[in-house]
Structure formats: structure tokens, C-alpha cells
Amino acid sequence: MMLLDGKEISKQLKDELKAEVNEMLANGYRPPHLAVILVGSNAASETYVNAKVKACSAIGYESSVINFPPEITQEMLLQAIDDLNENEEIDGFIVQLPLPNHIDDKTVIERVMPKKDVDGFHPINVGKMALGLDAFISATPGGIVELLKRYEIETEGKHCVVLGRSNIVGGPMAMLMRRNTYPGNSTVTVAHSRTKNLKQICLQADILIAAIGKPEFVTEDMVKEGAVVIDVGINRVDDPSREKGYRLTGDVDFSNVSKKASHITPVPGGVGPMTIAYLLKNTMIAARKRL
């Protein structure tokens, strides 16, 4: 079994981006600037935002976090998005999800100008990606594709089973794996909560991508010998032995599935760091448009 080391590959990607920042500075341009809107104080969201800010500063990007209380009105949030859309000092920005229930995610996502939508959630970016046109690819599927590429995982003609069909992960992941390019050219099956015979479908997978948000859901009896297993899940499970009172686990039972898989991502240290690195890559693409 080979570990697909997202920590190591994300470091390579970030080093490359850092070199691009240095080149921009040497040519008299300002560095890329990523802004993040954070509504409320969801602990996991705060952790993700802190990690994004830290990653920006490590490679020489500017970053700004705009905090709002959970009771902010949708109108005020949309106004903040309009401000960022118009602010020429900001190359790209994201609205950290989830948002409070009184705010409509769809309306918020559609308000972000597509050329600054470095999360790749805007329907224009999703549509362009589906058509194989230049677009911001959402960071988690983009990061996974980058990981497959850098480990030279064969994808052509393989059966790829994607567990989960969310707009953020499973949906775009499936689109990317069926594209007529590398990584891609896979035969893709998308499974979800209404799928019947899930185990039999998973057992057919040469590449199994789990993005369902259920701790250790994928067990070894669901995985074919030699499969490539990508674990997107980030689940907090109670663990009184840890200082924080919890530990992070993926959607895959790593200790047993890793005995059967040819390649597998760990949690943490797999898809998570790749997601952040890919967000930085998208921000560089956005920044280069002003050069």
C-alpha cells in the first residue's frame, strides 16, 4: 500500500506558488490577495479559515478575514460580497460555509463575481467546468485531481465510484473524473443515500472516492483488492483521551481498508491540505488576470 501524502504534495504545490509570488514581486506587482467572509463562530469553520490564512502568509499572499455575527442579515452579507466584488485590491474571495439557516447559500454563492469565485461554487464556474472550459474548479475536487496527477495514478478506463453527490465535493468530483483528459477518462458511478446495493457498487471500484461525512463508513468488505481509495471525509468523533476531547477521522476505516488498497489518503494529511493548496492555486490564477 502506498500512502497518498497530501501534506507532502500540498507542500510542493505551495512551494511552486511561492516561487510565482516572488516572480510577481520582482516584476513590481503586488502579491495575490485572498479574502474570506466568516459568519458566526462555528469551531470547524474557524479552524479552516485559520488554516487558509496561515497558508496564505506562508507563501507570501495577502489575506483578509471579514467576520460577521451569526445574526447578520442576508442583505448585509450580500452588500459585503458586492464590496469585495468591486474591491480591486482583492483578487479572489470565499464565503466560508455553512451559513446560518436564515441565509440562503444559493443566493450568496451566485452573488460572488465568477472571476473572483476561487471556491469555484458559482454556477458559471460549475457549468464551464462541466463543459471542459477554463473555470475555477472547486478546491476539494481540484486538490484530489492534483494528488492523482502527481502520484501518476492511472485513471483512464478505470471504474471510479464517487460516494456522495454534493455540489461542493461529490458532484464536481464525478464531472472531473469523466472528463476527456488526464486525470479523467474514468467510467464514473455516483452513489448517494438512496443508492441500492452500495457495497456491490463499491466493490467494483478501481478508484473509490468517499465524500459522505460518515465516520469510517467504508469498510474493507466494500473495497476491491488493489483499489485506489480517496477519503474526503473530515469527521469529529468523541475521544476523551485527546486534549480537545475529539479526534478527526475520515469516511473510510483506514486501518483495515489500507491493507487492501494499492493507494490511500490518510485523514488528516490527505485531501484536507490539498484543498487548501488548491484554493491558493485558484487565487494565483485570479491574481494573474490583472498582470
Ligand code: NDP
Ligand atoms: P454533504 O453532507 O453535503 O453530502 C454528503 C453526500 O453523501 C450526499 O450526497 C449524501 O446523499 C451522501 N450520503 C450520506 N449518507 C450516505 C450513505 N449512508 N450512503 C451513501 N451516500 C450517503 O457533505 P459534503 O459533500 O460537503 O462533505 C462530505 C464529507 O467531506 C464531510 O465529511 C466533509 O466534512 C468532508 N469535506 C472535506 C473537505 C476537505 O477539505 N477534506 C472539504 C469539504 C468537505 P444525498 O445526496 O442523497 O443526501
